[in-house]
Amino acid sequence: QQPVQSPQAVILREGEDAVINCSSSKALYSVHWYRQKHGEAPVFLMILLKGGEQKGHDKISASFNEKKQQSSLYLTASQLSYSGTYFCGTVSYGGATNKLIFGTGTLLAVQP
Amino acid sequence: NAGVTQTPKFQVLKTGQSMTLQCAQDMNHEYMSWYRQDPGMGLRLIHYSVGAGITDQGEVPNGYNVSRSTTEDFPLRLLSAAPSQTSVYFCASSDRYTYEQYFGPGTRLTVT
Numbered sequence: 001q002q003p004v005q006s007p008q009a010v011i012l013r014e015g016e017d018a019v020i021n022c023s024s025s026k027a028l029y030s031v032h033w034y035r036q037k038h039g040e041a042p043v044f045l046m047i048l049l050k051g052g053e054q055k056g057h058d059k060i061s062a063s064f065n066e067k068k069q070q071s072s073l074y075l076t077a078s079q080l081s082y083s084g085t086y087f088c089g090t091v092s093y094g095g096a097t098n099k100l101i102f103g104t105g106t107l108l109a110v111q112p
Numbered sequence: 113n114a115g116v117t118q119t120p121k122f123q124v125l126k127t128g129q130s131m132t133l134q135c136a137q138d139m140n141h142e143y144m145s146w147y148r149q150d151p152g153m154g155l156r157l158i159h160y161s162v163g164a165g166i167t168d169q170g171e172v173p174n175g176y177n178v179s180r181s182t183t184e185d186f187p188l189r190l191l192s193a194a195p196s197q198t199s200v201y202f203c204a205s206s207d208r209y210t211y212e213q214y215f216g217p218g219t220r221l222t223v224t
Contacts, residue, residue, distance in 0.1 A: 002154065002171075030211065041202060041215035042155065087154060091211075096162050098143035098206055100213065101171065104154040 001025055003090045005103035012078050012110045020073040020106045022088030031064050031071040032089040032100060035082075042087060045073075075108070083110045113138050116216035118203050124222045125193040133188040133219050135203030143206045144186040145170070145213065146178065148199040155202065161186055162208075193223045 003024040010018050022031060030049045034042040048064035048071060060082075064071045075082055085107050089100040119134045137144065145160040147170075157170030159178040167178050175197060177189040186205075190197060200220050204213040 002156075032211070032213070034213075041217055042213075043215075044212045047211050089155075096143075096160065096168065097208065097211055098145055098160055098162065098213070099157065099168070099170065100145065101157060102147075102155040104152065 002101055003088055003103040005086075005088055005106050007106060008104075009107040010109070012108070014080060014110055014112055015077050018075045018078060018108060020075075020086050020088075020108070022071045022073070022090070022103055024069045024090050024092075026069065026090070026092045028064075028066060028069050028090050029093045029095070029097070030091045031062075032091075033062055033071075033073050034087045034089065034102075035084045036087065036105075037084045045086075078108075078110045080110050080112065083108055115139065116203055116205050116214050118201075118216035118219050120219060121217070122220050124224065125190075126224055127193060127195060129193050131190055131193065133190075133201055133203075133221070135186045135188065135216060136184050137186075137205040137214070138184065139205060139207070139214065140183060141205035141207045141214075142183065143208060143213075144180065145204045145206075146176070146186070146188045147202045147204065148172065148197075149202060149218075150199050158188065158201075190221075195223045197221065198223045 033045040036042040146158040147155040161180040203216040
């Protein structure tokens with residue numbers, strides 16, 4: 001079953017912040033975040049492996065609450081280059097580590 | 113390094129025809145996967161492999177076959193194409209230590 005992402009879409013002005021949530025009904029081993037620009041392949045942002053882990057990538061960071069089976073992606077001081085569709089991907093306990101199940105995506109549009 | 117390559121880039125098939133989508137990687141990655149991407153559905157896992165000779169089904173395997181005779185190649189076969197298989201197909205590879213998936217540029221398939 002696909003993880004659920006929210007919101008489905010968000011529009012920001014440059015410099016504003018956004019949070020994208022990812023929720024699963026299964027116990028998770030890891031959560032992955034990818035960004036896809038229109039007409040291109042998805043590109044890896046980060047992976048979170050431990051409960052409560054937080055990671056950062058420039059002004060993009062993420063948290064993983066293993067107990068709640070949830071992850072959130074935080075985009076601070078957004079830039080035009082952040083526009084795209086963001087996908088979370090989850091790996092469940094007991095599965096192969098490349099059995100990555102993606103959510104349906106969150107479309108982020110950053111306007112000047 | 114070429115990374116992950118996919119051929120063809122575009123393909124039009126008639127219902128009932130068969131074809132093979134090619135995927136190759138030159139990063140010596142053990143793990144490879146096939147996804148399809150449809151509007152509003154995100155990326156859905158078709159088949160995946162954790163090494164040469166080992167493959168397994170993902171979320172939407174019906175109508176597709178895979179084999180992995182070498183580490184580098186992971187072809188996807190459509191046995192009898194149907195309009196419901198119209199989609200963009202992505203191949204991805206990763207290694208067992210970093211889990212980051214590298215995606216190929218995709219194949220846009222239309223079945224009429």
